Amino acid sequence: xxxxxxxxxxxxxxxxxxxxxxxxxxxxxxxxxxxxxxxxxxxxxxxxxxxxxxxxxxxxxxxxxxxxxxxxxxxxxxxxxxxxxxxxxxxxxxxxxxxxxxxxxxxxxxxxxxxxxxxxxxxxxxxxxxxxxxxxxxxxxxxxxxxxxxxxxxxxxxxxxxxxxxxxxxxxxxxxxxxxxxxxxxxxxxxxxxxxxxxxxxxxxxxxxxxxxxxxxxxxxx
Amino acid sequence: xxxxxxxxxxxxxxxxxxxxxxxxxxxxxxxxxxxxxxxxxxxxxxxxxxxxxxxxxxxxxxxxxxxxxxxxxxxxxxxxxxxxxxxxxxxxxxxxxxxxxxxxxxxxxxxxxxxxxxxxxxxxxxxxxxxxxxxxxxxxxxxxxxxxxxxxxxxxxxxxxxxxxxxxxxxxxxxxxxxxxxxxxxxxxxxxxxxxxxxxxxxxxxxxxxxxxxxxxxxxxxxxxxxxxxxxxxxxxxxxxxxxxxxxxxxxxxxxxxxxxxxxxxxxxxxxxxxxxxxxxxxxxxxxxxxxxxxxxxxxxxxxxxxxxxxxxxxxxxxxxxxxxxxxxxxxxxxxxx
Numbered sequence: 086x087x088x089x090x091x092x093x094x095x096x097x098x099x100x101x102x103x104x105x106x107x108x109x110x111x112x113x114x115x116x117x118x119x120x121x122x123x124x125x126x127x128x129x130x131x132x133x134x135x136x137x138x139x140x141x142x143x144x145x146x147x148x149x150x151x152x153x154x155x156x157x158x159x160x161x162x163x164x165x166x167x168x169x170x171x172x173x174x175x176x177x178x179x180x181x182x183x184x185x186x187x188x189x190x191x192x193x194x195x196x197x198x199x200x201x202x203x204x205x206x207x208x209x210x211x212x213x214x215x216x217x218x219x220x221x222x223x224x225x226x227x228x229x230x231x232x233x234x235x236x237x238x239x240x241x242x243x244x245x246x247x248x249x250x251x252x253x254x255x256x257x258x259x260x261x262x263x264x265x266x267x268x269x270x271x272x273x274x275x276x277x278x279x280x281x282x283x284x285x286x287x288x289x290x291x292x293x294x295x296x297x298x299x300x301x302x303x304x305x306x307x
Numbered sequence: 308x309x310x311x312x313x314x315x316x317x318x319x320x321x322x323x324x325x326x327x328x329x330x331x332x333x334x335x336x337x338x339x340x341x342x343x344x345x346x347x348x349x350x351x352x353x354x355x356x357x358x359x360x361x362x363x364x365x366x367x368x369x370x371x372x373x374x375x376x377x378x379x380x381x382x383x384x385x386x387x388x389x390x391x392x393x394x395x396x397x398x399x400x401x402x403x404x405x406x407x408x409x410x411x412x413x414x415x416x417x418x419x420x421x422x423x424x425x426x427x428x429x430x431x432x433x434x435x436x437x438x439x440x441x442x443x444x445x446x447x448x449x450x451x452x453x454x455x456x457x458x459x460x461x462x463x464x465x466x467x468x469x470x471x472x473x474x475x476x477x478x479x480x481x482x483x484x485x486x487x488x489x490x491x492x493x494x495x496x497x498x499x500x501x502x503x504x505x506x507x508x509x510x511x512x513x514x515x516x517x518x519x520x521x522x523x524x525x526x527x528x529x530x531x532x533x534x535x536x537x538x539x540x541x542x543x544x545x546x547x548x549x550x551x552x553x554x555x556x557x558x559x560x561x562x563x564x565x566x567x568x569x570x571x572x573x574x575x576x577x578x579x580x581x582x583x584x585x586x587x588x589x590x591x592x593x594x595x596x597x598x599x600x601x602x603x604x605x606x607x608x609x610x611x612x613x614x615x616x617x618x619x620x621x622x623x624x625x626x627x628x629x630x631x632x633x634x635x636x637x638x639x640x641x642x643x644x645x
Contacts (some may be wrong), residue, residue, distance in 0.1 A: 099500075099503075124498070124499065124500065125500055125503045125504065125507070127471055127474070128470060128471070128474060128475065128495060128504060128507060129474050129475050129507050130474040130475075130476075131470075131471065131472050131474035131476065131477070132472055133473075133474070134474070145349070155470060157496075157498055158570055159496050159498075159519060159546060159570070160467070160546065160570040160571050160573075161442075161467070161468060161570075161571050161572065162572055164442075165468070165471065168468070168472055180498065180519075180521070180546060182521035182568075182593075183517075183546075183547060184546065184547045184570050184572060184573045186570070186573045186575070186576040186577055187570060187572040187573070189576075190572050190576065203364075207499065207523065208522060208523045209500060231498070231499040231500075231522075231523050231525070231526055232499050232500050233499055233500065233501055233502075233523060233525045233526040233529050234523045234525045234526070237525040237529065238525050247334060259422040260513070270516045277360065277453050279460060
């Protein structure tokens with residue numbers, strides 16, 4: 086379970102599964118590290134990848150690990166949550182742009198299975214518009230700028246200003262920031278009140294120095 | 308001295324002619340396989356050694372080279388052959404059907420690979436298709452596929468739950484089960500990292516991949532571009548999109564297929580929601596695309612879709628579990644869709 090007063094570093098793994106194993110065993114052990122099984126990894130290897138990553142991380146950390154399954158649910162919320170639950174994930178993601186019925190159902194079922202629900206706000210201009218329509222709030226809201234967006238359109242900014250607004254409006258909600266990859270981005274996100282920073286690029290491009298990188302980023306996120 | 312020189316010339320002549328004939332034969336046999344660089348190296352070394360021996364004043368050295376020139380070139384050639392064979396073994400055939408060698412450049416890594424691209428069975432403009440979505444598990448899928456009637460108007464969709472459960476292996480397995488040449492749609496619902504997703508689905512043997520209409524424009528653009536590169540049909544799924552035409556207008560290229568989709572959860576929890584059939588003609592008036600309808604599973608809805616000029620009708624509910632009348636149902640749906 087996530088703690089209110091801690092700041093977390095979420096590392097998304099997207100490399101081939103053999104590399105991921107080595108990367109996880111090279112990670113430093115910290116309770117502030119969240120392991121995310123990336124969307125491409127699930128698409129390529131199925132939920133088996135979640136099971137594997139979980140067992141690797143738990144044998145490395147020697148305690149229960151927090152694993153995020155980035156399923157990006159768009160429909161059939163119940164089926165997908167059952168899948169993630171059977172694989173042993175601790176949190177599941179759903180798209181903010183999914184039909185409202187799906188999101189509502191998703192959050193309800195997540196509570197039922199005692200999983201943390203993450204609402205991924207990729208390509209959403211006004212997160213409040215969606216949040217106000219929901220019956221129940223998700224546990225984590227992820228403000229996300231996609232990889233393709235980042236590469237092809239450098240103008241669009243991550244909505245850092247929304248973090249404070251969301252946290253003021255709702256209690257007991259975590260805000261995650263995804264899409265900023267540099268130390269500067271991380272510092273900005275933390276300064277603006279983010280609880281979780283999601284990173285993937287540096288870690289997946291330089292797997293050999295993953296330990297050093299993790300220490301660097303963990304130091305910034307305090 | 309004179310005698311010595313004459314002998315030397317004889318030595319030069321005889322092995323060179325033999326070697327030249329051998330080289331020629333080898334080149335005639337393997338010419339299509341050779342790369343230019345290797346040819347240059349191969350010819351260059353033999354020519355260089357010959358010239359060296361011809362103009363060399365050191366008789367002993369020239370003799371040595373001339374004696375070994377044949378062996379030397381053979382060794383070089385063996386290395387070259389090994390190199391070629393290794394490259395061929397690396398390439399795994401994707402489809403046993405008609406194959407052609409196409410050179411593909413992958414942008415992120417900037418390396419070139421030789422990949423075998425199979426010629427996809429194209430969707431025809433004047434035909435109506437029935438797309439059967441498989442969503443439960445692979446055993447069920449195999450049972451359903453075996454009981455389907457044979458028709459080129461049936462497309463097999465590997466559903467999102469299957470892809471999320473088994474990964475690309477789901478597509479690969481289903482590809483191995485179905486009759487050769489069957490059109491396979493991988494419903495991967497791409498939202499980001501279009502490049503990786505399309506590549507993975509292509510490698511698994513899909514003929515078409517889906518992308519979400521609510522995804523960022525950059526992702527959809529990239530998705531369509533990648534699909535073109537891999538010779539796949541691109542499908543954009545307009546689930547939860549109010550105005551599909553607006554999204555299509557913002558794109559650089561138009562996809563091959565637009566899916567008008569009412570989600571399973573939507574259907575279940577708000578019964579009053581209708582599939583917007585009127586959008587079919589709206590889209591068709593503005594763009595030259597095929598339109599697919601997903602989310603309606605009753606005969607009435609299928610009739611409505613076909614009446615409104617949909618090209619593809621997607622059904623899943625009746626094909627979730629295989630029953631005795633799966634064959635009949637498929638035949639009945641096919642009859643409706645004309």
